Amino acid sequence: MTDQPRFLIIGAGAIGSFYGALLKRAGCEVSVVLRSDYEVVSQSGFHINSTLGDLSWQPDHVYRDGDTPVAAPDYILLCVKVLPGVDRAALVRPWMGKQTVLVLIENGLDIERELLDAYPDRPLVSCLAFIAVSRVGAGQVNHQAYGQLVMGSFPNGFDEHCQRVSALFKKAGIQVDASEAIVGERWRKCVWNAAFNPLSVLANGADTLTMLDAPGGESLIRALMEEVIVVARADGYELPDTIIEKNIPGTRAMGAYKNSMALDYLNQRPIELDAILGNVVSIANRLQVPVPRLETILAALKMRQPSAG
Amino acid sequence: MTDQPRFLIIGAGAIGSFYGALLKRAGCEVSVVLRSDYEVVSQSGFHINSTLGDLSWQPDHVYRDGDTPVAAPDYILLCVKVLPGVDRAALVRPWMGKQTVLVLIENGLDIERELLDAYPDRPLVSCLAFIAVSRVGAGQVNHQAYGQLVMGSFPNGFDEHCQRVSALFKKAGIQVDASEAIVGERWRKCVWNAAFNPLSVLANGADTLTMLDAPGGESLIRALMEEVIVVARADGYELPDTIIEKNIPGTRAMGAYKNSMALDYLNQRPIELDAILGNVVSIANRLQVPVPRLETILAALKMRQPSAG
Numbered sequence: 001m002t003d004q005p006r007f008l009i010i011g012a013g014a015i016g017s018f019y020g021a022l023l024k025r026a027g028c029e030v031s032v033v034l035r036s037d038y039e040v041v042s043q044s045g046f047h048i049n050s051t052l053g054d055l056s057w058q059p060d061h062v063y064r065d066g067d068t069p070v071a072a073p074d075y076i077l078l079c080v081k082v083l084p085g086v087d088r089a090a091l092v093r094p095w096m097g098k099q100t101v102l103v104l105i106e107n108g109l110d111i112e113r114e115l116l117d118a119y120p121d122r123p124l125v126s127c128l129a130f131i132a133v134s135r136v137g138a139g140q141v142n143h144q145a146y147g148q149l150v151m152g153s154f155p156n157g158f159d160e161h162c163q164r165v166s167a168l169f170k171k172a173g174i175q176v177d178a179s180e181a182i183v184g185e186r187w188r189k190c191v192w193n194a195a196f197n198p199l200s201v202l203a204n205g206a207d208t209l210t211m212l213d214a215p216g217g218e219s220l221i222r223a224l225m226e227e228v229i230v231v232a233r234a235d236g237y238e239l240p241d242t243i244i245e246k247n248i249p250g251t252r253a254m255g256a257y258k259n260s261m262a263l264d265y266l267n268q269r270p271i272e273l274d275a276i277l278g279n280v281v282s283i284a285n286r287l288q289v290p291v292p293r294l295e296t297i298l299a300a301l302k303m304r305q306p307s308a309g
Numbered sequence: 310m311t312d313q314p315r316f317l318i319i320g321a322g323a324i325g326s327f328y329g330a331l332l333k334r335a336g337c338e339v340s341v342v343l344r345s346d347y348e349v350v351s352q353s354g355f356h357i358n359s360t361l362g363d364l365s366w367q368p369d370h371v372y373r374d375g376d377t378p379v380a381a382p383d384y385i386l387l388c389v390k391v392l393p394g395v396d397r398a399a400l401v402r403p404w405m406g407k408q409t410v411l412v413l414i415e416n417g418l419d420i421e422r423e424l425l426d427a428y429p430d431r432p433l434v435s436c437l438a439f440i441a442v443s444r445v446g447a448g449q450v451n452h453q454a455y456g457q458l459v460m461g462s463f464p465n466g467f468d469e470h471c472q473r474v475s476a477l478f479k480k481a482g483i484q485v486d487a488s489e490a491i492v493g494e495r496w497r498k499c500v501w502n503a504a505f506n507p508l509s510v511l512a513n514g515a516d517t518l519t520m521l522d523a524p525g526g527e528s529l530i531r532a533l534m535e536e537v538i539v540v541a542r543a544d545g546y547e548l549p550d551t552i553i554e555k556n557i558p559g560t561r562a563m564g565a566y567k568n569s570m571a572l573d574y575l576n577q578r579p580i581e582l583d584a585i586l587g588n589v590v591s592i593a594n595r596l597q598v599p600v601p602r603l604e605t606i607l608a609a610l611k612m613r614q615p616s617a618g
Contacts, residue, residue: 203612216608303512
């Protein structure tokens, strides 16, 4: 690795371009692979209005599918949505050098497996982002709040690659929580996401308070969280008993809030149904843990989009 | 009662005007209370294109809310949708004579109670209609198929009023199945309706085959039917074990079909959520029967329409 670590971001949407800006600020070489925003970003870079100040930046290289990279990246930062039909292993293949390390900043549970299967000898840095950020136009991003990462090696540990990447993000000024058990952290985030996100889509994009305050709403959300906790336990990740008791008032305290999946649905973008819910149900079925409520929500959503399988 | 039984239909939409036509054909005096279609029907009656032939008819009297009936009816035929905010006991009150018998042709479970509570000394004839009929314009109705009634006294038995009304409908040419346990018949119909109808709304108006063939779809629908059967059993109505095994292939044999609640949803009409599902869940809760899947669907739909409580 050179003194100036070389990053390539695949999926430089709101999240990718935000964390790219931080890496740039930390002194890295940062390039991107783009589709729809290629022309705009090639010409004038990313414009990022952030609570951390103006984070606008120009990538060192802007690539398109089919281009050959000037040099193999030390790190590929993968920030694409986890959707059926999106082959993430194939997306990264043309850009992988012999030493390239994969860094995922993506949502969901059990989303690392397909990359580990494709690149079994490669270290995998798995990150969860706690952030409110949205793309408001081509190359235009609005960062509203937060930015903390939870990071660990997949499936466990916190290796030298985590240490290096973590140090860079910290240098740029954000909090990185090191985790020796990143899968457990994904389960923990899943307690909220699997309960609120797909249900908000069934509720046609309802906000959190509307969901909690509907007849039977809070009771259903608590029961969904409990189902996730029981599956996590069967999978070997014991979550604290207090997580539901913290999550509910914590959510109420945020006020009426439309979660990212509700917004994707309302804006007619695809939703990460399998990453957030389908994989939980698959693990539950494999471990023979009954999850009648999670299954009901998953099947109802699959009925809406039969083509998505 | 006169030789010519006097009927008044409240809620003369597709179902009300169809069964009114049959009573007219059987020689009864048949009047209606109307709102939106008052002008049209006063002038030119109902136009009903039916598989039984042309069933167009002119009511003997067309009333509006606030009118005084020429004579108290022997029977009020109540065919309104069972919706929160629709006070059916109040709707019938101005038209009730001292001897008037209430006849309900309405969908759902436990929908007789509010009328029995309001008129505890009045006989109640409770009917389920198995019919495909739709309103296609003001006073314009299209009858596509079926028409059979299942009839009984509420809460049980088959009294003299049932016998008289049943004889009139039979005289007009439709099948009437007498039941000594109409509540059990409502449970039986509920097995299909509570499973398919609200779920089709969550699935944004999906047809039956799309629902059955989605991943996890048939398995969810069978589990929902099983939950209804267990509640019915706890409520004292043992349904045959074979009902699910008959319902699933029977539904497949009908081909892709949008049920009435799916159509109501797609046409932005209110849905009979409590009559079809909410009351099942209430009875389950009272009898402490777990219905996690039914509760999930109910709560998700309540999140969509918080104002409907």
